[in-house]
Amino acid sequence: MNQQLPTISIIGFGALGALFASIIANHIPFENLRIVADVERCKRYTDNGLAVNGKPIKLNYVTPEQSQSLVPADLVIVCTKYYHLEAVMPLIQSQIGDNTLIVSALNGISSEAVLADAFGKDKVVYSVAQQMDARKEGNQLIYRDAGQLVIGAMTNEPTDITNVERVRDIFTQVQLPHSVSADMPKNLWGKLMLNTGVNQTVAFYEGTFDTVQEVGEPREMFKAAMREVMAIANAEGVALGEDDFNQWVTIMDNLDPTAMPSLRQDLKAGRDCEVELFAGTICKLGKKHGIATPVNDTLYEGIYKLMEKNRG
Structure with missing residues (x-):
């Protein structure tokens, strides 16, 4: 595995998860990007593949069981629906190590608090997904605007600020569109x-x-x-x-x-x-x-x- 680039795990493979994966996959070794799902979904994703605006793309689908033999992720990006968040906690847990950070792309203002309760507030970096128009129809991802992930610290505590900087550096490495909010x-x-x-x-x-x-x-x-x-x-x-x-x-x-x-x-x-x-x-x-x-x-x-x- 390439140690110079981060390992990123994506939980949730709807429109946003597929959009982020399709961008990151162009700038990271195959094994450094994981789409984490249960056995049934991994098989279905592998069998069906993914086409992005009509162009097929090959991705690395990994189960929690397979993750036991892998190094923890540097960053976990959560892209499920809010009502599925509790159900995917074991998938997230399978990627967590001492230095793992978590970014939620979920709608609303509640998911970060849920993730902080489960994994510790020092692991969660607040984020807003905006300006994208991606939709997923079967194994087809269609979009015109990739939008961006806006990240930022909720407090002036050094840990919050440092974690935002770490996520910013990861996004820069993998060329995921992003910005840092001052508020x-x-x-x-x-x-x-x-x-x-x-x-x-x-x-x-x-x-x-x-x-x-x-x-x-x-x-x-x-x-x-x-x-x-x-x-x-x-x-x-x-x-x-x-x-x-x-x-x-x-x-x-x-x-x-x-x-x-x-x-x-x-x-x-x-x-x-x-x-x-x-x-x-x-x-x-x-x-x-x-x-x-x-x-x-x-x-x-x-x-x-x-x-x-x-x-x-």
Whole structure:
């Protein structure tokens, strides 16, 4: 194994996991990148392969049992859905060593706390995945915008700052698009604000990004849902303002109009979705702070009806 380059393990092989793997695989030895999954999934991934925008790519699929004979990962990137996080804890554990760091690309503002409780807060570096439009259909990964992972320290403690620097260096080595935030709490809440608006509104109207990019009722709902999040962020001590609001709207307006956010992809495929991370979180915090959330109440109810329809 090449000791000069890091060993990276990816947990979760949906659109984001496959996107990150396809980028990293071009800049790292085959054995240094692991897609960690159970035996059944590893066999299926190996048999089916992966094509990225139509081009086949060969990746290293590894089970937890096989990992016992391997060195621990330098970095674990978690890309599952939030409701699968507890189930993949053994996969993550199989990659952990004394110096392993963990980055979560999950939606919402909760996964890092769960990972910190399980593996120690000194192993978790906060991250936000943004500006990507990847979707996975069977063994086909399709994307126009690779986006980036934004990382940052949540405190001024030396360990937090050093760990962010370590992850930044790893991302630089493997040429994974990234940036470092000087205000990670604001970035986390900003991404939650965007996701709460765009993911849910596009799903509610069963559309694509252009559903909220074009002038009309869906765009107004998208923005109104975001404003409810902004009010709650302020109540939680995170100073999101108009400049932040406009910045996140601009990010969404520049995405591929024909693509779909993850929540819409899940519903279209007949799967459950992460509405609890978005409207569920905002409605609950709205009650805590006495802030009305009528738009998120409507989205919450409407998306649950779509999930019930999927269930038959």
